[in-house]
Amino acid sequence: MKKNADDISFKVTPEVLETHAGDVDVAINGVFPAKYFNKKATVVATPVLTYEGGETAFEPVTVQGEKVSANNKVVSYTDGGNFSYKDAVPFTDDMRKSELVIRMTASKGSKSVDFEPIKVADGVLAAPTLVVNFPFAIIGVQREKNLTGVYDPNIDPFQRIVPDSYTADIRYLINSAVLRNSELKSEDIEKLKEYTKDAFDAERKELKGVEVSAYASPDGALDFNTKLSEKREGTSSNYVEKQLKKEKIEAELKSKFTPEDWDGFKELMEKSNIQDKELILRVLSMYSDPEVREREIKNLSQAFTSVADEILPQLRRAKITASVELIGKTDEEIMDLANGNPSALNPAELLYAATLTDDKEKQLYIYGAMTEVYPNDWRGYNNKGMVLAQQGKFEEAKPLFEKAESLSTSEPIIKNNLGACALVAGDVAKAEELFGAASGAGSEVNNNLAIVAIKKAEYEKAVKLLDGTNTPNEGLAKIMVGDNSGALKALENCPWEGCYMTEYFKAIVGARTAKENLMYESLEKAVSMNADLKSKIATDLEFAKYFDEARFQEIVK
Structure with a gap:
């Protein structure tokens, strides 16, 4: 045998x-x-x-x-x-x-x-082992969804010019367009005057304009209310014009009138505790004709008494709004403060300051300063960790991401970044779990899930996740599914300048498609960028057919 x-x-x-x-x-x-x-x-x-x-x-x-x-x-x-x-x-x-x-x-x-x-x-x-295991971390800018509609530098990204406004009401008696001294001397009107004057005089504020909107309450005949609201527009806008001239304030003045203020009526009703409130709101939703609305509401006799006492007097008014733009610090001012006095900057300004430099050490300093000035804001810790991750220092980044997570446990950005640390550490299962929890955090998550997919030999999945990114890993994934032309197209359009793995993968495509010039030129470029690749190329069976050729030997010697 x-x-x-x-x-x-x-x-x-x-x-x-x-x-x-x-x-x-x-x-x-x-x-x-x-x-x-x-x-x-x-x-x-x-x-x-x-x-x-x-x-x-x-x-x-x-x-x-x-x-x-x-x-x-x-x-x-x-x-x-x-x-x-x-x-x-x-x-x-x-x-x-x-x-x-x-x-x-x-x-x-x-x-x-x-x-x-x-x-x-x-x-x-062993081509799959060449996957570029460099997961993307994500920067934290917006801390949480801002539902107020008002700019908040503690939550929103940096805005150099922030719109602002102040509104005060002048109220009228029923069926009257006469201005009353008690209304003109009200605390609200005085504050409006101060706000407008300050906006006009301040160096970092710009008064964009003043608008007068006059209204009649939605009771009585429409023709009468139209004329009444127009008269109120006239008296209120004349008053505002005189006040602007008196204070020598130059501002565009606009005015308009609304015969019946049904929008204001609905808003006040929603905030009220009036009996049959829901019935009245249902009437507004069912009927658009103002006369029908008024008739149906008056039919609710007990409720209408409360409406007449509590709601309608607030709608007999002229609304005066001063619109202002708040002018923020210049880039130079922000950077000077970030380097010398970071506590003088709000969170949005500190986060913005870090984007004004490409110097990683300066970015680390700024984000580090933010963790000291605003220790309860997760973004400082997360973003400092992100910079370290960009430098390949995932072990140093991990405790920063963990601190960020302790401050915002449900933030998907942090889940992604912790997943990146797990992936680099070799815990593919944990990384995949964290990336799954980071769904919707950004395109970076797809890139990271694609690395996991390649490591798990799920090459078709990786192709779908990376399609159109033109990254080296897209090229590798397409090589593994046999799409050599698609791989080459992605690699030739790779945006990563000076990436030696892009050239390495192009060389594999060349070897697999018998394009020797492509293979040799790509290998030469790869080793010129990273000479450590020579030993790997010398043992890579993708190139076994060429091991004994002089040009190949010259590349790997």
Whole structure:
């Protein structure tokens, strides 16, 4: 049996071993010819992956002759036979240039003999292990959704010019357009005057204009209310015009009137505790005709008494609004304060200051200052961690992300960033869980999930996640699904200037499509950017066909 061992045939799938999801899988079908297998013999066959500096054995398989009283696969002496076998071993980088051999030991009774190893395959194609494992962290700008509609520098991103306004009402008696001294001397009107004067005089404020909106309450005849609201517009706008001239304030004055203030009526009703409030609001939603609305509301006699006392007097008014733009600090002022007196800046200004420089150390200083000035704002810790992550310092970034999470446990941005740390640390399962929790945080999450997908050999999923990004990993994912032209297109449009893995993957496309010039030119560019790639290229079976060629040897020497 040992002498004729060459008569045994082995079919290995794949013919050249590959690694996927961190393992080297192998399927072997062994065929013993007729009149070969001794009836009393037992053969133990062990696939072994051998490489420089070591070897890794797969699980052995045992077959036996017809007269052996054991429970192994039986091979007929007369007809021969076969065995099928599948196993996997964890991939290590040493296996990139290796051989799969079958070592067999045959025994008969107390005698045993070792066969010469039989080479059955080469290994291991390891392109998926070249995935650019550099997940993206996300900057924190907006702390939470601002539902107020009013700019808040503690929540919203930096705005250099912030719109602001102040509104005061002049109220009229029923059916009257006469201005009353009590109204003109009210606290609200006095504050409006001060606000307008200050906006006109202040260096960092610009008075954009003053608008007068006059109204009549929605009771009585529409024609009468139209004339009444127009008269109120006239008296109130004349008053405002005189006040502007008196204070020597230059501002555009606009005025308008609304015959019946149903919008104001609805707003006040919603805030009131008036009996039958819901019925009245239902009337407003059911009818658009003002006369029908008034009639139906008056039919609710008890409720209408409260409406007439509490709601309607507030609608007999002229609303005066001064619109202002608040002018923020210049970039130079913000940077000076960020470097010298960061406590003089609000959160939005500090976050903006960090965007005014590309110097990572300065960014770290600014975000560090923010953690001291605003220790309860998660964005300072998160963004400092993000800068460290951009520098590849994920271990240093992790505690900062954890601090950010303690301040905002549900923020998806932080989940993504913690996932990035887990991915770099090799905890793919934890990373995937965190990226899932970061859904909707940004395109960075898709990039990170694609890295996970490639590591799990889910190449089609990675292609979908990365489609159109033109990143090196999109090129790799498309290589792995056999789309070499799509891979090359993505790699040639890669926005990452000076990325050596882009050239490496282009070289793989060249090797797989027999485009030698593309392969050689890309390999030369890759090693010129990173000479450490030479040893990897020298053992990469993607280029096995060219190992002995002079140009290849010149690249890797």
